[in-house]
Amino acid sequence: MQTARMPGAGPVDNTTSPHARLRTLPFGDVRLSEGFWTGRQAVVHETSLPTGYHMLDAAGNLHDLRLAAGLAQGEYQGPVFMDSDVYKWLEAAAYTLARRPDPELEKMADSLIELIGQAQGSDGYVDSYWQVVEPERRWQDLSFGHELYCAGHLIQAAVAYHRGTGNTRLLEIAQRFADNIDSVFGPDKRDGTPGHPEIEMALVELYRDTGERRYLDLAQFFVDRRGHGLLDASRQRHSAYFQDHVPVREASTVEGHAVRQLYLTSGLADLYLETGDDALWQALLRQWDDMVLRKMYVTGGLGSRHMGEAFGEAYELPNDRAYCETCAAIASVMWNWRMLLATGESRYVDVLERALYNSILSGISLDGQSYFYVNPLLSHGIDSLIGRKFAERFGWHSCACCPPNVMRLFASLDHYVATRDREGVQIHLYAPADLDLSFAGERRARLRLETEYPWSGAVHIEIQETDGGPWSLSLRIPEWANSATLQVNGQPLATYPTRHGYAIIERAWQAGDVIDLTLPMASRLTEAHPWVDPTRNSLALERGPLVYCLEQPDQDPAVHVLNVEIDPTSALEESWRPDLLGGVVTVEANGTAFDMSAWAGRLYAPLNTTASLARRPTRLTAIPYYAWANRGAAAMRVWIPRGAENQ
């Protein structure tokens, strides 16, 4: 199978960004090869994308665009942001087509692009809701109208389509709309800032793709106008809902609607890469600390509250009512990627990888046909009429933002594997891949990565071709892997320099050189900060980048997963189970199951009621969290109460 050479970079092309430490690679320079993620990409390609196309038709997204194009009659269907799902699908299609030609998929994509072009007005404006339902109120409801949000997704899709296929048709449409927006908004024009951030990073990328400075200026304008009360917060009670409570450079916390917050910080980081605005950067550092030290789930999930789909207070991290919208974790990948590009620090990839393997991957079923919008860390299975919808995956959704968001991320995942700088190449995510790179001016190299990651910590890298000049290979050492070992051509490196969490090997590489990185993949038990109320005296089981969970189908049928404790001293026994959930490593531990009869008919009871419960040893079997709820609704927990030692 021949892989198409992508003419541009992936989602982010910071080749010329003045304030980048690391540069993204042209998309085709890294090609994932058969392994964990190509499996997910294949499911997205073969199932999610075609299913999604039909869902866009069935749910009315295409109908709405046809209405705008004058090609159909009837009522507008769905929420105001229906177009954005079409654009995210197109972005996913673009990355997919860049990796592998698919005439069928290309035909679908082209038909959508054709339709968008037909819907676009002569002035460049295109937004089916505001064209069809309230044409007289265009740009009147920036708080909840989502016009700039949809425009941002159109631009991202267009840049991706241009980069992925070389076809400029969608880019022309998007640029006409961007020019229309630029003619409306600006310092001497209409004032405003979007209720749902998204256009900021899109405009920066459009600037990168076209070289047109006015798009960067427009992004800057929208950013600078935020936090000045231009948005009407009455519908959500507090302007923090859309991060309008404070000018962006004064923010010190992540607040409000999590996806809005993280699309915004992604756009701000993009701006920083271009402008080097230090006040903006200091705010991003403060906000990142607030998120990672006080408001992030162990799964990388973000947003504690269903109400407002929002970040909670510091340490407010309920397991059962965790919102953890799939899109918020995807937004975290976007933001952390840009923070990495600005700094070269591995801590941003640690957070990115945590979201990717856990709170995002849980958002799509193994078969690619159903989704979670909400990704809780504790489920009783189906125990009430309302809770049911968070225990079972849905086929599509009235607010279908997450499905095409997962598709576009997975389809573009090659982009996040590696970067380059003047000294050499940095590997951030471990996956089997072929890399064909030029860097540091005239250096060139062809590398092959081989690994069973995340199941195995062995990463084998072969230099297949290089030009004989010296360059450095930087390999990320994940936060959990501080006992990682390195060999070059079979010789262990007793020590190696590290910087920003990367092992750095610099030498005049030769074709045939091999590097073996061994990450310690022993399962480990993790605690949460004592101020996190619902994880008290509980342990999470992790292995490599994966967070594990106990799901009812894997346990002794006589034992309810809510009635167990784990022995913290237990050996943790790992088994490769190719038959289970598409192939997973399970982790077994010793624990106890308790007899709850003393609690029957009581919600509160005197001291030592729980301590006195009859206990019997049981074997606990944990699966990767991402794989839960693929066997129907069942009780599941990530955090396991800590029991007595040495059972």
Add this chain to the structure above:
Amino acid sequence: MQTARMPGAGPVDNTTSPHARLRTLPFGDVRLSEGFWTGRQAVVHETSLPTGYHMLDAAGNLHDLRLAAGLAQGEYQGPVFMDSDVYKWLEAAAYTLARRPDPELEKMADSLIELIGQAQGSDGYVDSYWQVVEPERRWQDLSFGHELYCAGHLIQAAVAYHRGTGNTRLLEIAQRFADNIDSVFGPDKRDGTPGHPEIEMALVELYRDTGERRYLDLAQFFVDRRGHGLLDASRQRHSAYFQDHVPVREASTVEGHAVRQLYLTSGLADLYLETGDDALWQALLRQWDDMVLRKMYVTGGLGSRHMGEAFGEAYELPNDRAYCETCAAIASVMWNWRMLLATGESRYVDVLERALYNSILSGISLDGQSYFYVNPLLSHGIDSLIGRKFAERFGWHSCACCPPNVMRLFASLDHYVATRDREGVQIHLYAPADLDLSFAGERRARLRLETEYPWSGAVHIEIQETDGGPWSLSLRIPEWANSATLQVNGQPLATYPTRHGYAIIERAWQAGDVIDLTLPMASRLTEAHPWVDPTRNSLALERGPLVYCLEQPDQDPAVHVLNVEIDPTSALEESWRPDLLGGVVTVEANGTAFDMSAWAGRLYAPLNTTASLARRPTRLTAIPYYAWANRGAAAMRVWIPRGAENQ
């Protein structure tokens, strides 16, 4: 001070209810005397009621009625249910006037009644919002219009005013409105059921007060029409929000908006008392179990979710985001009181008393001037722009349902002390009081209760007068008091019959007989069901009916209340502190404070990070939960992590 003799009963008069086991007493038959609750009543009388009157004026409630009466000009102010706050204030005034003449208060009340009368239309309809703002849409929005809700509060106030003062002016107004409603709704008339239950219990009480059967039938109609999809759930996503998801007799869980749910179950219990409808009763029993065994906080607070002000799933009881609306706990008092009247079972008073002393009493400041709408069990104090409003009490509220609800409950509290049946008298709540009763046909008795409850468990009852015939005195033994002892005339009763949680002493009582009940008031440590995630390995401190909390101002200033553990074997040392928070018993315990430096810069960390923290002994001082947040915003927790034993 002479107490006015109340001509009728208090909020509930079930004297002739066919399916009651216990009968409420005429209001004047029980007069609280100086003690814990008269202190609260005095604050309500002297501060909250006059302040509330001025707030009703300042917030626009009176303005809205003046608009409806044609006495003012301008815009309607506030939410659609503004009238209901006026009615609840009037209900509180009625009970207050029944206990003690107050010409000033009576003048305020009369002016409001006059105003309501002026606002009332010639057809009997009165609801300022729908008269002023959308007169053409009367009865068109039963889901969210609150017309029947406001009518219910008018009726309750009117019955109270009638019973409390003998004045029938408000009753005439209410009856005209009730007749108007009866002319609109019914089997052969308009179909419908209210989005916010309240009118059900009001109509049953109006039936009891007037003897007019049609009011009972109308209540029955509204109840029977619920659960048939007549309400438009689109604004709240699920019909369970207003308990319209299932016919009332098929319900088995408490769901949705907690105040709506519990006003409904109160009305259903009232209906049962009149009709004996067994299917209804079985549903109430199932729902009560669901609430008390799976969805109630240790404080008696109800409603786990800010979103929809709603009950959560089973065992979903977050401490930090507990909603626990003050009104929901008040509604629980109403429902449990009616369940008691139907059964004579003390478990209903246990739940009632838990709400009263904790989640309700916390809803009003000690000075009676500020309120909590939301009553969490954990607060970090002020730590964010949004959290602030749940850490500090407010003077009034845009949705001011809670303040006058507390006022009317406290003003009517005499009503909940005792009941009668054919055998004698039942004492449910312990408070200093004078009782002057007739019961069991021709029996009569005058009793005096003396007690320092809830600070002391000693209850001294003197029979001051009786008629020499035999009768039984039933004394509630709270759930936590199973080692209670009883003496009659100084002689311990080695055994005594009990039924439904009451000690029963039957004899031919003589004037001068004294009974001494001693309830064990030793402080105790309580656990929650292991399925309640945020209370794992934590203990609540309780003493008598009071739940305690650790609030920052009472601790060693070097120790943060979030960084402590309690020694479960510690002696619990009690001190009467007359100077503190209006006079409270504090409880001190041994614990440890841990040095959190190992957690600095981390949210997750390896196994045993918390176990390895440096700990030092500290003394923990707990205050009654109800008294928190009377010294400004400060960190507070009810549930204390369990530390090592024998510090």
